[in-house]
Amino acid sequence: MRLDTLAGNHALKRQLSAQAEGRGLSHAYLISGPAGSGKRTLARLLSAAFVCTGGGETPCGACPGCKKALAGIHPDIITIGDDGKDITVAQSRQIRSDAYIRPNEADRKVYVVQNAQTMNASAQNALLKLLEEGPAYAAFLLLTDNPAGVLPTIRSRCEALALSPVTQAQAEEVLLSRFPDRDPGQVRSAAADCGGLLGRAVAQLEGSQAGEEARQAAGTLFSFWAKGDELGMAQFCVSLEKWDREALTGLFDQAVTLLRDALALQTGAEAGGPPVVQALAQRPRKALLAAVGVLESLRSAAGFNVGAGHLCGALCAGLSQAGQ
Ligand SMILES: [Zn+2]
Structure with missing residues (x-):
């Protein structure tokens, strides 16, 4: 099998490769390991292998089946338990009836059950029958960070794949x-x-990449504002409309930090700073305080389902007024 995108875990990869070349993959796996250990990466690779039509070593990564699987859009790969809520007995029953409908495009149908430990006993029992006597084309990948939360009857029906932390070098x-x-x-x-x-x-x-983008965008925005370049600022605000609310909130936070640094520079509490802060410190104190007010109200508006387009429009209008 081609499992290079999963780091480390060499013994487990050898075990799966030997299986794929020999009797073939099992119909059910229990993939366990702590959060961040690669459970979803492995599940994605195995799902792709089940629907791969490349004809060689699986997953080939290049056939339409693999491409859809790796992009998370294959119609025969069904995922539950990824919404942060417990898996209900109704969802288990839904899988049970869905499993008897033949696959759409692939030869197999793959059910990925994330956070399998959140199924209560009834939900697990509803799934158990399917694991025992489901159709031959159905495959199951149960993911959990707590295998003890999965009933022994389910565990005994699945082949265990326990992921280990990787070394620092890996x-x-x-x-x-x-x-x-x-x-x-x-x-x-x-x-x-x-x-x-x-x-x-x-x-x-x-996360730190998003922080860095927000810092750079706040710097660009306020270098227009500090120069009184309203047109540049308006064009820049339009380019921000494709950001989501979370990213915009990060930008508002960074912008407030810049303004506070400039205010501190004015009072002599700080000396120096990046060029944009020095340029801002040349603006009247009243304008800086008004801009802080605009950003703080936008930051709370962003918490109330206001769309990015509205936030960017209000940002441009508010800052241009604060700068007068
Ligand atoms: Zn393929």
Whole structure:
């Protein structure tokens, strides 16, 4: 099998490859491991392998089946338990009736049950019958960070795949190739801090990437504002309309920080700072305080389901008024 995108876990990969070349993959797996250990990565690879039509080593990654599976849009791969809520008995029964409808495009139908430990006993029992006597084309991938929360009867019907944390060197290798544009020092420190749980390091690096984008955008916005360039500011606000509310909230936070730094510079509490802060400090104190007010009200509006287009429009209008 081609399982390169899953880091580390060499013994488990050998076990699966030997199976795929020999008697074929099992019809049910219980994939366990702590959060960030690669359960979803492995489930995606196995799902793709089940629907792969490439004809060679699976998942080939290039056939239409693999492409749809890896993009999460294959009609014969059904995922439940990924919405943060407990899985109900109704959802288990729904899977049970769905499983008897033949696959759409592939030879197999794959059910991915994330957070399998959130099924109560009735929900697990509804699934058990399907694991025991379901149609031959159906395959099941149960994911959990707590295998003890899954009934022994279910566990005995599934082949266990336990993911282990990766070494720091393995984490570094994967992260450096996934984040080629980032400062290698930052990537290495994320690898060192994640305790072998790559998902954690990825979340940290993606989070700091969003923070960096917000910082840069706030700097650009306020360099227009500090110069009184209303047209530049309006055009920049339009470009922000494709950001989502969460990203805009990050930008508002960064913008408030810039303004507060400029206010501190004016009072002499701080000396120096980046050029945009120095330019802002040349503006009247009243204008800076008014801009802080605009951003703070937008930040609370962003918490109330206001669309990005409205937020960006209000940002432009509010800042231009504050600058008068
Ligand atoms: Zn394929």
